[in-house]
Amino acid sequence: MIKVGIIGCGTIGGQLIKAIKKDFKGKIKLVAVCDKNTDKAKASIRFFKTKPKILSADALIKISDLVIEAASASISASIAKKTLLAGKEAMIMSIGGLINRKDIFRLANKKKKHLYFPSGALCGLDGVKSAAAAGISTATLITKKPPRALRGAPYLIKNKIDLNSLKRQKVIFKGKAEDAIKAFPKNVNVSAIFSLAGIGGKKTIVKIICCPGAKVNSHTVVVKGDFGQLMTQTNNLPSHDNPKTSYMAILSAIATLKSITEYVRVGN
Ligand SMILES: NC(=O)c1ccc[n+]([C@@H]2O[C@H](COP(=O)([O-])OP(=O)(O)OC[C@H]3O[C@@H](n4cnc5c(N)ncnc54)[C@H](O)[C@@H]3O)[C@@H](O)[C@H]2O)c1
The missing domain is CATH 3.40.50.720 (NAD(P)-binding Rossmann-like Domain)
Structure with a gap:
């Protein structure tokens, strides 16, 4: 036990x-x-x-x-x-x-x-880990979330970004994974796990797109390396109690x- x-x-x-x-x-x-x-x-x-x-x-x-x-x-x-x-x-x-x-x-x-x-909430880490055993040249994560799943993030408050006024989808962050984690500590744990499995927080690129009206938290991973290229997409329903946390x-x-x-x- x-x-x-x-x-x-x-x-x-x-x-x-x-x-x-x-x-x-x-x-x-x-x-x-x-x-x-x-x-x-x-x-x-x-x-x-x-x-x-x-x-x-x-x-x-x-x-x-x-x-x-x-x-x-x-x-x-x-x-x-x-x-x-x-x-x-x-x-x-x-x-x-x-x-x-x-x-x-x-x-x-x-x-x-x-x-x-x-x-x-991220699928495809098995492939990312295998790819890392040889060599990864680029690793990109594109996360799409509705406003309710991003609300309260320090980056939005600091930069006075009002998600309620968005009429259509907008890139609200693009940068290194390590910066994404500081900017959205409760919203993008996926960037952290993706970085750990692959090439680290300095080399991994993260793009966060806010999509008004979206019903899912979606994560697309693109990795290129000696093995070839992989791309996965996961469309996650939010958990019952917390829109920031996917089921x-x-x-x-x-x-x-x-x-x-x-x-x-x-x-x-
Ligand atoms: N790894 C992933 O893929 C992933 C996905 C979603 C969420 N998360 C992270 O997992 C954690 C939990 O997520 P959740 O959706 O259950 O959040 P939640 O807000 O529903 O629950 C967190 C609980 O922890 C308690 N808590 C907070 N700070 C504490 C502290 N210092 N000491 C003791 N208790 C404390 C809160 O009172 C709350 O009951 C969060 O940090 C979240 O960012 C990780």
């Missing part, structure tokens, strides 16, 4: 808690949850007969084998670091927080403990948990 602790009991954390209860009997035990909003933590475990503990992040790390972070990019790096230093493993959802943290990746290797980054991101976290608990791995 893997003892799991979840930090962040919102859209992703809440669905993971339900999935653990329903689909991982005998394989995973949810031992603790943590949320800065205690009511959310309480609500997320209401259907357990034997309740997991509600703890601080530090206390949760102590009693878990695997810590799942599904809270915020502002804490994901420190959670990953503390977890590894405690000799435990971590699954990180707020990937943007670790984009330039090679020190933490080195720590994982030194400690021989896994750091898991689910592919989230596919929740499913990918569940799939990662599955791969952790099984001995047969499919795909690279």
Whole structure:
């Protein structure tokens, strides 16, 4: 039994808690949850007969084998670091927080403990990883989202960009992935995972297009390299509770948990 602790009991954390209860009997035990909003933590475990503990992040790390972070990019790096230093493993959802943290990746290797980054809302990372083994010349991500999925981003506030007044689709950002992550920390985790799988945040190019009236969050990946060229497009429906989070991101976290608990791995 893997003892799991979840930090962040919102859209992703809440669905993971339900999935653990329903689909991982005998394989995973949810031992603790943590949320800065205690009511959310309480609500997320209401259907357990034997309740997991509600703890601080530090206390949760102590009693878990695997810590799942599904809270915020502002804490994901420190959670990953503390977890590894405690000799435990971590699954990180707020990937943007670790984009330039090679020190933490080195720590994982030194400690021989896994750091898991689910592919989230982006499909085609298997091909990107394979391509990177030979050499990638260009990697581009084009993300199209409706205004509600981008609202509140620091870049929009700083540049006084009013998405409500848009009548047709508009490119609102084009630049390096590492800058996209700073500009839209809650909206484009896909740029972070794409950079990690491929050629890094400095060389990966991200274009964000705001599309008024769009029903899906769409991500197109174009990669060229020694292998040839690949292009994938994913049209994601938003999750029920959070328009910024695609349903596919929740499913990918569940799939990662599955791969952790099984001995047969499919795909690279
Ligand atoms: N990897 C991906 O593909 C992907 C996709 C979508 C979202 N995300 C990221 O995953 C994270 C969770 O997404 P979500 O949709 O569940 O968000 P959410 O807002 O629905 O839930 C986040 C929860 O974390 C809690 N929280 C925030 N800061 C905290 C802190 N410092 N300590 C403890 N609890 C804290 C909040 O109270 C909330 O309950 C976000 O950072 C989001 O950007 C990643």
